[in-house]
Amino acid sequence: MCKIIAIANRKGGVGKTTTTLNLGHALALQGKQVLLVDFDPQTNLSMNMGFEAMYPFKATIHDAILDMLEEKPLSLGDYILTGSDLDLMPGTSNLVASERNLINEVGSDHILAEILTPAKQTYDYILIDTSVSSGALCTNALAAADGVIIPISPEMWATEGMPDLLSDMAKIKKRINPSIKVAGIARTMVDERLVVSKLTKEHLWENFADKHTIFSIGIPKSASFSKAAVARESIFQYEPTSKGALAYSALAKELITMEV
Numbered sequence: 001m002c003k004i005i006a007i008a009n010r011k012g013g014v015g016k017t018t019t020t021l022n023l024g025h026a027l028a029l030q031g032k033q034v035l036l037v038d039f040d041p042q043t044n045l046s047m048n049m050g051f052e053a054m055y056p057f058k059a060t061i062h063d064a065i066l067d068m069l070e071e072k073p074l075s076l077g078d079y080i081l082t083g084s085d086l087d088l089m090p091g092t093s094n095l096v097a098s099e100r101n102l103i104n105e106v107g108s109d110h111i112l113a114e115i116l117t118p119a120k121q122t123y124d125y126i127l128i129d130t131s132v133s134s135g136a137l138c139t140n141a142l143a144a145a146d147g148v149i150i151p152i153s154p155e156m157w158a159t160e161g162m163p164d165l166l167s168d169m170a171k172i173k174k175r176i177n178p179s180i181k182v183a184g185i186a187r188t189m190v191d192e193r194l195v196v197s198k199l200t201k202e203h204l205w206e207n208f209a210d211k212h213t214i215f216s217i218g219i220p221k222s223a224s225f226s227k228a229a230v231a232r233e234s235i236f237q238y239e240p241t242s243k244g245a246l247a248y249s250a251l252a253k254e255l256i257t258m259e260v
Contacts, residue, residue: 002120003260005183006128006145008138010161014153015188017044018225020129022244023149025234026252028085032124035080037061038091039112039141040131041099046090050232051081062094064115069105076118087123095137102136109136109176113144132161134168142169143176147183147260154190154200159207182212183260186251190218213258217250 007020017040024034038045039061064079081088102108116126130141142148148169152158166182173180185204190197197218204214220243228238235244 002123002126003147004116004120004126004128004145005255005260006130006141006148007151008130008141008148008165009150009152010132010134010164011157012132014151014158015219016040016151017048017129018229019149019151019186019188019219019248020045020127021048022225022235022248023252023255024086024125024127025236026245026248027125027256029236029249030252030256032256033122034085035087035089035119035123035126037089037112037116037126037128039095039128039137040091041093041095041137042131043091043093045129046088048229048232049083049086049088049234051088051090060090060092060094061112061115062092062098064089065098065101065111068111068115069101069108074115074118076115079115080119091129095131099136102140109139109143112140113177116144134164138168139172139176142172142180145177145180147181149183149255150185151188152185152200152204153188154194154197158200159203162208181260183255183258184213184215186215187218189221191221192218215251215254217247217254219247219251220244 007016009016020036024036028034036045059079064074067074079089081090102111119126128141130138169180185208222244224239224242224244225235228235231238235242
């Protein structure tokens with residue numbers, strides 16, 4: 001059964017795109033069929049996967065939204081780029097225009113869910129890389145998702161974006177998508193030697209562990225992630241035996257065992 005997971009946080013710079021790409025690759029290495037959806041106008045996921053060499057893409061998630069709004073027949077394969085391990089529904093900066101179109105469309109909250117419905121027959125996991133904004137794009141991502149992974153990086157105000165996100169999720173659960181839940185909180189950019197990493201971990205366990213799953217593994221802070229991004233590769237392609245790759249493998253295994 002396919003699981004749609006949104007990777008979301010109202011705070012930027014917490015490793016959303018890094019988590020989407022590397023968790024997706026880790027799931028693929030576990031034998032899962034995985035589709036990544038670049039639903040952020042910054043399109044960092046598409047670039048990190050090396051697909052910018054193909055830009056402009058023949059079709060993107062933006063084009064799928066336009067076709068859906070115009071009630072044109074969709075052939076999902078037209079909007080998907082096939083990779084050796086992962087498939088991608090690429091993003092584009094035109095998603096900013098998509099958001100405006102969605103705002104003005106009656107009943108548009110389910111557009112992304114409708115687009116992805118045929119893909120659920122092919123994939124085990126669909127991971128959506130979201131933007132930090134709380135607009136129509138994020139609403140669509142949460143309306144389509146079975147679960148949400150919230151990446152948290154260790155810093156002074158690490159969880160400041162969580163109340164707004166959790167509030168939005170509660171409203172969407174009540175009004176649009178009753179099955180959505182927090183799949184887990186993932187600690188990213190962790191350096192256990194630093195006090196701030198320890199304090200962030202303690203804060204999460206004290207304030208959120210009673211209501212939400214916190215993944216047991218912390219993703220280590222490593223220059224390898226930046227180098228992999230420059231190389232347009234996942235950590236598994238760039239340095240498969242690194243601590244970062246091992247951590248995302250453990251995160252994927254933990255996710256697979258959960259009832260999202």
